[in-house]
Amino acid sequence: MKDETKEVSMDGTERKGTSRRGFLTTTLAAGGALAGAGLARAQGAPDPLITEVQSWAQGWGDGVDATPYGLPIHYESDVVRRNVSWLTADAISSINFTPIHALDGTITPQGCAFERHHSGAIELSKADYRLMINGLVDTPLVFTYEDLERFPRVTRTFFLECAANTGMEWAGAQLNGAQFTHGMIHNMEYTGVPLRTLLEEAGVKPEGKWIYVEGADASSNGRSIPLEKAMDDCLVAFKANGEALRKEHGYPVRLVVPGWEGNMWVKWLRRVEVGDQPWESREETSKYTDTLEDGTSRKWTWVMDAxxxxxxxxxxxxxxxxxxxxxxxxxxxxxxxxxxxxxxxxxxxxxxxxxxxxxxxxxxxxxxxxxxxxxxxxxxxxxxxxxxxxxxxxxxxxxxxxxxxxxxxxxxxxxxxxxxxxxxxxxxxxxx
Structure with missing residues (x-):
């Protein structure tokens, strides 16, 4: 008996079709290979790739020190980040896209994870790294990288999505590929110190309601974040997927702001200032502007929806x-x-x-x-x-x-x- 299932056609009507199991069973039983599917070969159809010893099994492979830092095999060389040349005037302030169409699972390898720069990726060593916490705190503090490593750390997995992800699709179908329509996203396992721990170390004063964070790069990319979010789940991260952050992802330290738009995840984090209001007077917007049909704009649309x-x-x-x-x-x-x-x-x-x-x-x-x-x-x-x-x-x-x-x-x-x-x-x- 053939294994059957109901399927819905494009016009909404139901029709009977062969299930996955039924397809395999009936096709293999017929004594032929799966037509065009390439899933298996029936008995009696010899395949030299399985019946004969191939060249790769007749000699030695590479030694364990051939590639001290492992790289993907050359057969996977097309699984790379890509940019859109006309998107911005200069790559120093641009975006590239994660090849989500070629990945499986959920963890994004750092080498494939999309990057966004406002003034280019800088080189900052651990020895030269400093993080200041000041403003409405009992004791202004400056941490070195080694100081951060001494605090109790946590490991959490979060996605980072640019607020402009899928942005070119508002007016219609534009880019022909999941990498380009949805690839301004990555999902990594971050290790670091809860921002709450460092703020409590400095002692936040009762009137403190906001923090202003900035990076060490030329743009600084200053952003205001409500203190409630900062004390909830934000991380000062120095590892991603078990290894040091990559240069393009803010090495040696970046801010992680789970669930909120990626422009707030400040890279090369150098300062956290506690205040009683957002710092919009400092020419930072705390957001990207969402202009509505009537010409008005939404304010503080930080959270990324489902x-x-x-x-x-x-x-x-x-x-x-x-x-x-x-x-x-x-x-x-x-x-x-x-x-x-x-x-x-x-x-x-x-x-x-x-x-x-x-x-x-x-x-x-x-x-x-x-x-x-x-x-x-x-x-x-x-x-x-x-x-x-x-x-x-x-x-x-x-x-x-x-x-x-x-x-x-x-x-x-x-x-x-x-x-x-x-x-x-x-x-x-x-x-x-």
């Missing part, structure tokens, strides 16, 4: 085999908590099915989701929809535009649509 994207299949990760078993996968996240559920649509949002989470959602961290499907070769309009622990549901572009208009380039957390063609190629499109 969002998701299918990373494969997608324009940079097309289906390379024919009809058959297909793993649809992507990422979901929320700055307000954890991801509770992700739904996937194959027909542009007409019908939805629940995806499976690779692991329970973590607070303010990326969550990987999978949807196991048997593709019949027909076109699909792929979408994903995130629901976070607060009950917030990721909106469609239409819903978001109705409230926000198209004047902003920030905080675009709309549902993304990929048009998967019969050829397996995918394209960035919009659906009404």
């Amino acid at each position: 969002k998701s994207v299918i990373t494969s299949p997608s324009p940079q990760s097309p289906i390379k085999h024919g009809p058959g078993p297909l793993v649809i996968t992507g990422l979901a996240w929320s700055g307000r908590g954890s991801i509770a559920r992700v739904d996937v649509s194959l027909d542009g949002g007409k019908t939805w099915k629940e995806a499976r989470l690779a692991a329970p959602g973590q607070d303010k961290a990326l969550t990987r989701f999978y949807f196991d499907h048997v593709w019949d070769g027909s076109e699909m309009l792929l979408q994903s929809r995130a629901i976070d622990s607060t009950g917030y549901v990721q909106p469609t572009k239409t819903e978001l535009r109705a409230f926000r208009g198209v004047n902003s380039i920030y905080h675009n957390n709309c549902i993304q649509t990929w048009w998967v063609k019969a050829s397996g190629e995918a394209e960035n499109v919009e659906v009404s």
Whole structure:
């Protein structure tokens, strides 16, 4: 008996289809290889790559000291950060994008994690590093890098998302790739000292309500943060994914502001000043401006709302085999908590099915989701929809535009649509 399941077509009608197990069982039983899928070869069809000794098994490989700091094998040389040449006038103040379409799991390797600079990545040694805490404190303090290492530390995993992530999609489908539409994000395991610990060491005065943080680079990138957030979950981090921060990520020390827009995660952190109000008079905005349809602007939109994207299949990760078993996968996240559920649509949002989470959602961290499907070769309009622990549901572009208009380039957390063609190629499109 053939293993069958019901599937929903593009017009919303149900039809019977062969399940993943049924596809494998019937195809292999027929004595032939999976047509175009490349999943397995049936008995009686010798494959020299498995039946014969290959060149790589006939000699010695590299010694253990061939690459003192390990690098990906050259077959994976395309898994790199990329920029958009016309995005900014100079790379010194620009952005590159994480290759999310080529990664799995949730942890972003530092070497692939997107970077944003306002005046270029500087070289600052641990020996020359200093962090000052001043302002409305009992005792102004200056810490060296070695001082920070002596405090009790914690390790936490958080995502960092630029407020402009997906920003070029407000007016319509623009960039053809998940790396470029959603790649201003990374998710790393940070190790450091809670900012609260250092503020308590200095002794915050009762009238202290805000902090002003700045970096050691030429831009300083000064930002105001409410003291409540600073005392909650902010970290003064000196490690990421178990190793020292990379130069482009703020070596030797950066600020981590979980769930809030990436411009507040000040790199090369040099000073934290406690005050009784935000420092907007110092020409820092504490935010990127979100201009609405009526011309007004939202203030202090720090938190990144729930969002998701299918990373494969997608324009940079097309289906390379024919009809058959297909793993649809992507990422979901929320700055307000954890991801509770992700739904996937194959027909542009007409019908939805629940995806499976690779692991329970973590607070303010990326969550990987999978949807196991048997593709019949027909076109699909792929979408994903995130629901976070607060009950917030990721909106469609239409819903978001109705409230926000198209004047902003920030905080675009709309549902993304990929048009998967019969050829397996995918394209960035919009659906009404």
